[in-house]
Amino acid sequence: MHIKKFLKPKNFILCSFLFITACIDNAPLDSLSPAGPYARTIDELFWLTFWIAVVIFFIVQGALLFSVFYFKDSPEKPEPKQIHGNNFLEILWTIIPVIILASIAVPTVRTIFDLAREPEDALKIEVIGHQWWFEYKYPDYGITTANVLVIPADTPIRLEMWSNDVLHNYWVPKLNGKRYLVPGQKTYLNLHADNAEEFWAQCGEYCGLSHSKMRGRVLSLSQSDFDSWVINEQKNANTELIEGSLAYDGQQVYLNAGCTQCHVIGGVWDVQGERIAPNLTHFANRNVFAGAALKNNAENLTKWLANPAELKPGTFMPNLELTEEEIEALIVYLGTLK
């Protein structure tokens, strides 16, 4: 048990507010467990505001409850004094809130500009929102991937984002606040993870039927792991499959069932370029698929390939009416895409 964590003032207070069950500190989208400098700045600002709010809360509710109990009607009480107001008090309770708010306003404005500034030597990554998955492009490395954003730890990241269809909202709670993805214009967000760790992401803005299932992962790797990841990603998929093997059959299914209309697997088909669906070149290296709503395992893939709309209503991936054998082969083939 993380006794120290529990004793952190915020956890302690929240626990006393909200019983013990709530403080199991393992919510992957927890916005109160910052894991990088940007999220930490926001966290500090939140707690400053929170504590001020708590003080005001107790003053006001205390005055309210005190009045209710102390001034409650009883027969022996005389009629109250008819007080119509007090100008001094009016001025006082106008000015004091102004001063309190000013003390929040100054760090707020400073932080707004700090967070918006482009960090020096940042790694640039493009984030493109689709219904209902995030696509990532690394212009410096020529990599296109989906659902799992891989970043080097302890390095500032500059995300350049836009949407391919409707409004989306990119959110990695432990790394920074949210930023919209808008069709037709670019928005920016900085990330910075302290350590090598996996984070959850989620689309914040309602973006249609499967908004709930527009999730993501951010995988922060040590610099050396990240470098080898880049080298691997830059490679094409292995096309030298043994004829007659299940993987080979799967590749045939991939080529003939219509998958190539929307997907790309680097090196497998000569017509390359933009497609509307995730790039599958290194599919097996990603631990989630379908907008990070599903874990990448045979069971989920079987269900997904049998009828995608069952798992993700509104999806643009059709039910290709694949046979059980085809699905089995396809899954084996997808497993080779490392």
Next chain:
Amino acid sequence: MTKIIEPKKSNIFSRPSSEKGIWSWVTTVDHKRIGIMYGYAAFFFLLIGGLEALLLRIQLSSPDNDFLTAAEYNAMFTMHGTTMIFLAIMPISAAFFNYLLPLQIGARDVAFPRLNALSFWIFIAGGLFLYSTFLFGTAGAPEGGYLAEEVSKLASAPNGGWFGYQPNAGLKYSPGTAMDYWAIGLQILGIASLVSAFNFITTILNMRTKGMRLMRMPVFTWMTFAVSFLLAFSLPIIAIALFFVTFDRQFGTTFFLTEGGGDPVLWQHLFWLFGHPEVYILILPAFGIVSEVLPTFSRKPLFGYPAIVFAGFGIAFIGFGVWAHHMFASAISPVAQAGFGLSTMIIAVPTGVKIFNWLGTIWGGRLTLNTPMLFALGFIGMFVIGGLSGVTHSVVPADTQQTDTYYIVAHFHYVLFGGALFGIFSGLYFWFPKVWGRMYNEQMGKIHFWLMIIGFNLTFGPMHWLGLQGQVRRTWVYAEETNLGFWNLIVTIGAFILAIATLVFMANWIYSRRKGDIAPFDPWDARTIEWSIPSPTPVWNFSKAPEVKSLDDFWHQKYGEDEDGRAVRKEGTDELLLQLEEEGLNPKEEIHLPSPSYFPVIMAFGLPFIGYAIIYKSIPLALIGVILLLIGGFGWGTEPLEEEFESSDEEKPENGMTKDYE
């Protein structure tokens, strides 16, 4: 007591004359009857909106639940928000405005009684039009997308959110007609609110009784005044934006479509430029109600009356300058973020002034803790929580973590449920005797209050935590691994407690309407002049126009102050009250009340036909709509101003009344 006189039937556009039965209600222009109808209709929609919320809560009670499909869930949250805002809270406030405003300023009716009826019937027409989407509407996957099952009836409702963000709510991503029902339905409802806004502004400016100077008006009247201006200035913005949406969807324009040079962020600006004043449209009436209830049951005048009035207008004014705080994560610059963050902080100041003045009002009073007072006190407690979480949103970087999560859902339910709805319940109990002439049941009222405050905090309190733990709004399912299941279950339990509380309220209402104790006409020893007339309010309101000499005039008729400044009941007050009741029931002068009319309702029901005509591109439907509007408008303009009585003095009753109000 009075004889019924048949109006002359010489004119083809004669005015209706039924006094009882359904037609008397359909054609009424009496502000009290319109107020009552507004109240019942709005409460009906409140129940529907509540049922939709219960469906949402059942779905969210456990992770990866499959009680609703995604399409159904999205339709339900869209309709829940739209219903609660436009069909429940706004019209319940309108019920209070209608019933009370003329009584509080000493008038016989509003300035334009037929416009008032028109406003109500347009609201009904708009509400029915919007809900007819469940019968006729269609919805589906975005162009090119697939669904595993047929779209159910429950899902054939608008599904783009009450905020209808573009381009998701556009034709490409929300095909079918459901979102058209939404856009046109809101357009129709907006007309209803605009009509009543101008009516109330005119009424307040022109119909005040002798001596009712502006700074002697009850705070509820002041807040009605502020809300009317908010409506008058904010609704045109959403009207234009909704026209753009309808044009985009129906006629191929591209106001909000990037591929045609449009801008989806423009919709956000337009929507929230309306949407934030809308928040104050919802909450200011409740501010007005508690500002009446607290002094009455504290037996003290409202502390800092001018400050409360000015703070109300300050909120209304600044309310137009904070809209982009709904968009802190959207495509706006850091400068805009800073500016709107600061303006949002500033609006906390007048809000705080109000809260402190309410506390000043109860401080040192003699508090009667009956149901309206409990709700008013509960209002302060809950609204403060909503206000404080609101301040955390003005801290822009923190808001980028909170926005679009359940933290926001918690915040605005503390403001609009714990605030607006608690205020409304306080008002419903407070004026119940005035409206019905009977007392509500106090025990049941208290049970209602305690169930509500427990259920409310159980429902919306944990949502703060859920939001900070990463539960995103408008999500039909959440993953088991997010560890959000436990508190979601608690929230669902809270929602059902709220449902039970509502049933208690309804039972109390139905019972007390029939069997409640007969109410004296001033049961609360109240302060404002609506309590100086009999309960239930006679159809003519005041048998003679009252003359007001001070703020809280009725109280000052009853009470003076001793040398310590304590209230002392004046001698002869009991006689005064008896005399007021006697006078109130038996007017001496001849009273002309506005005559009923068929035409507001005819005109109002022309609008949905035009709505259907736009959706289905149907000329016959358009013709029906236009003809109804024309008949309504022409009849309205040409019908006789009043019933023309047979000119026989003997038959004319002494007071000129043609009916004996039950």
